[in-house]
Amino acid sequence: MFKLYLLYAKQFLVRGQEKLSRKQFIFLSSVLIGIVSAFAVIFLKAFAHWVYSFATFINATLKLSFINSILPVIGILLTVLVVKRVLGGTLEKGTSQILFIVARKASIIPKKQMYAQIITSSLTVGLGGSAGLESPIVITGAAFGSNFAQQFKLTYQERTLLIGCGVAAGIAAAFNAPIAGVLFAIEVLLVDVTISAFTPIMIAAATGALVSTVVLNENILLIFRGKQTFDYHNIPFYVLMGIFTGFIAVFYARKFLKTEHFFAHLKVGAYRKALIGASILGLMIFIFPTLFGEGYESIKTLADKDPGKLLENTLFAAYSNNSWILLAFVGFSMFLKAFASGITLGSGGNGGNFAPSLFLGSYAGYFFSKFLNLTGFTDLPVSNFTLVGMAGILSGLFHAPLTAIFLIAEITGGYDLMIPLMIVASVSFAISKRFEKHSLDVKNLARKGNVFTSNKDTNILCTLNIEDLVKTDYLTVDTDQDLEKVSDLLAHSDQVIFGVVSEDNELQGIVYFNEIREIIFDSAKIKNTQVKDIMVQPVQTVHLFDSMETVMNKFEKSNKVFLPVLKNGKYYGFITKSDVLESYRNRLKSMIFE
Numbered sequence: 001m002f003k004l005y006l007l008y009a010k011q012f013l014v015r016g017q018e019k020l021s022r023k024q025f026i027f028l029s030s031v032l033i034g035i036v037s038a039f040a041v042i043f044l045k046a047f048a049h050w051v052y053s054f055a056t057f058i059n060a061t062l063k064l065s066f067i068n069s070i071l072p073v074i075g076i077l078l079t080v081l082v083v084k085r086v087l088g089g090t091l092e093k094g095t096s097q098i099l100f101i102v103a104r105k106a107s108i109i110p111k112k113q114m115y116a117q118i119i120t121s122s123l124t125v126g127l128g129g130s131a132g133l134e135s136p137i138v139i140t141g142a143a144f145g146s147n148f149a150q151q152f153k154l155t156y157q158e159r160t161l162l163i164g165c166g167v168a169a170g171i172a173a174a175f176n177a178p179i180a181g182v183l184f185a186i187e188v189l190l191v192d193v194t195i196s197a198f199t200p201i202m203i204a205a206a207t208g209a210l211v212s213t214v215v216l217n218e219n220i221l222l223i224f225r226g227k228q229t230f231d232y233h234n235i236p237f238y239v240l241m242g243i244f245t246g247f248i249a250v251f252y253a254r255k256f257l258k259t260e261h262f263f264a265h266l267k268v269g270a271y272r273k274a275l276i277g278a279s280i281l282g283l284m285i286f287i288f289p290t291l292f293g294e295g296y297e298s299i300k301t302l303a304d305k306d307p308g309k310l311l312e313n314t315l316f317a318a319y320s321n322n323s324w325i326l327l328a329f330v331g332f333s334m335f336l337k338a339f340a341s342g343i344t345l346g347s348g349g350n351g352g353n354f355a356p357s358l359f360l361g362s363y364a365g366y367f368f369s370k371f372l373n374l375t376g377f378t379d380l381p382v383s384n385f386t387l388v389g390m391a392g393i394l395s396g397l398f399h400a401p402l403t404a405i406f407l408i409a410e411i412t413g414g415y416d417l418m419i420p421l422m423i424v425a426s427v428s429f430a431i432s433k434r435f436e437k438h439s440l441d442v443k444n445l446a447r448k449g450n451v452f453t454s455n456k457d458t459n460i461l462c463t464l465n466i467e468d469l470v471k472t473d474y475l476t477v478d479t480d481q482d483l484e485k486v487s488d489l490l491a492h493s494d495q496v497i498f499g500v501v502s503e504d505n506e507l508q509g510i511v512y513f514n515e516i517r518e519i520i521f522d523s524a525k526i527k528n529t530q531v532k533d534i535m536v537q538p539v540q541t542v543h544l545f546d547s548m549e550t551v552m553n554k555f556e557k558s559n560k561v562f563l564p565v566l567k568n569g570k571y572y573g574f575i576t577k578s579d580v581l582e583s584y585r586n587r588l589k590s591m592i593f594e
Contacts, residue, residue, distance in 0.1 A: 042216055248334070398439050409421060477499075
């Protein structure tokens with residue numbers, strides 16, 4: 001029956017594509033993608049909230065505090081099982097894959113990503129893994145957009161636009177924050193979009209937020225209603241808060257990646273690795289239950305007027321009224337979050353860093369303001385600092401200050417904190433950018449040698465393979481040959497450049513025909529001149545491991561149209577600027593019109 005409904009829906013859309021203009025069909029598509037993405041959010045959020053409520057109930061009624069530690073172990077083991085048995089043994093994690101796919105894979109996302117992220121993240125995070133659901137939500141929404149575009153044979157630009165629609169709808173539905181959804185899609189993932197692309201992305205974000213609001217209970221979403229008045233006298237402290245969150249963001253990024261890398265490369269089987277990592281995570285959660293799952297409930301508690309509730313049902317419950325013990329608990333939770341998230345993902349779980357960044361930000365904001373208050377140095381509005389701290393960490397980790405500012409503004413129900421949000425987000429971004437060139441997601445790509453920029457020309461160049469463009473059949477000469485040999489080669493080939501190589505194929509120099517023309521046509525000089533007398537050293541050499549952007553920079557610096565290519569230090573052939581530009585043009589055409 002379900003397949004029948006899908007068939008009817010597809011037939012309806014095919015007719016719609018025939019009847020509607022291209023722009024109208026894109027608008028219709030953005031609405032549908034917004035609806036589907038919202039329901040993915042609803043499923044994931046509702047499931048995660050139900051598990052958290054279940055664990056809390058068991059802990060409170062039966063006093064089984066270890067339930068919070070057992071569930072993540074089960075979740076990560078089940079995730080590994082699904083990946084190996086259902087998903088073919090591999091699963092791409094993190095929003096960085098969207099950046100890579102848009103830049104290098106013509107915005108074509110595999111079909112399995114429409115369900116793989118939902119299944120695995122619901123098991124990992126839903127059962128208590130210390131990560132976030134937003135990254136899987138974003139990937140799922142992007143996959144819906146890409147595959148919808150492929151189904152109806154839309155162009156590369158339209159595929160990319162619908163990916164943006166899925167991303168925006170996912171974030172908008174997860175937080176009931178349509179503006180933040182639009183900004184996240186444009187600022188973090190699709191920085192190279194035109195003004196005309198805003199409308200479909202806004203439609204998708206509004207649709208996703210509306211569906212989520214109608215279906216999801218408000219207490220499942222991360223929403224705050226209680227704020228304290230903004231006092232401009234506290235501006236210096238907000239600046240200090242921005243500096244503090246900037247350094248915390250750098251700390252999180254580095255420790256998370258090291259921890260994830262360590263567990264991901266453990267030389268043990270997948271199930272044993274999952275069991276080791278999940279067991280360590282379970283122990284951490286037993287001591288600090290706030291590390292369980294996304295942590296949104298603890299964020300709400302921390303921003304509340306009675307944050308001491310955070311210590312209930314923990315080993316420190318007897319000290320819930322002790323502000324210094326609570327502060328120490330918050331500080332240790334903040335410090336351990338990077339390791340907990342790294343273990344969750346590195347040992348086989350699936351999730352993202354969006355929720356951890358909000359968790360870390362709220363804890364950092366509370367710690368900063370409460371510490372200053374307890375020392376008697378000042379009297380800061382703790383709840384305000386708890387909220388703006390989230391913007392600081394989000395901005396610092398993802399290098400997305402606009403998304404951070406408007407997300408927190410939307411989930412707090414207004415723009416009363418706009419000035420402190422702008423201060424903290426921008427200062428944190430500046431600090432993070434100073435110490436980390438790339439955001440957390442792009443840094444992961446850079447480590448794999450896949451870094452790229454928002455410059456479309458650079459991204460297209462990076463899709464080209466140097467080895468495919470190298471001409472290895474060029475004739476070569478050696479240093480002791482006279483010019484009569486070179487003249488004979490010129491007469492029987494169309495080469496205008498020759499590599500001078502030794503017996504073991506090392507590049508000794510280059511002979512340019514245009515530079516020896518006078519000698520070649522002078523019979524007296526040609527007999528008394530050897531190759532070593534007229535060869536020149538290459539201004540630039542290309543290596544097979546160079547990026548195509550590097551190759552083009554070498555062409556520009558050398559002002560040459562031919563450059564010699566080395567493989568393992570030995571002469572390999574020549575690459576020409578015209579061949580590179582021709583391949584670039586062909587690749588650009590295929591991406592636009594395919």
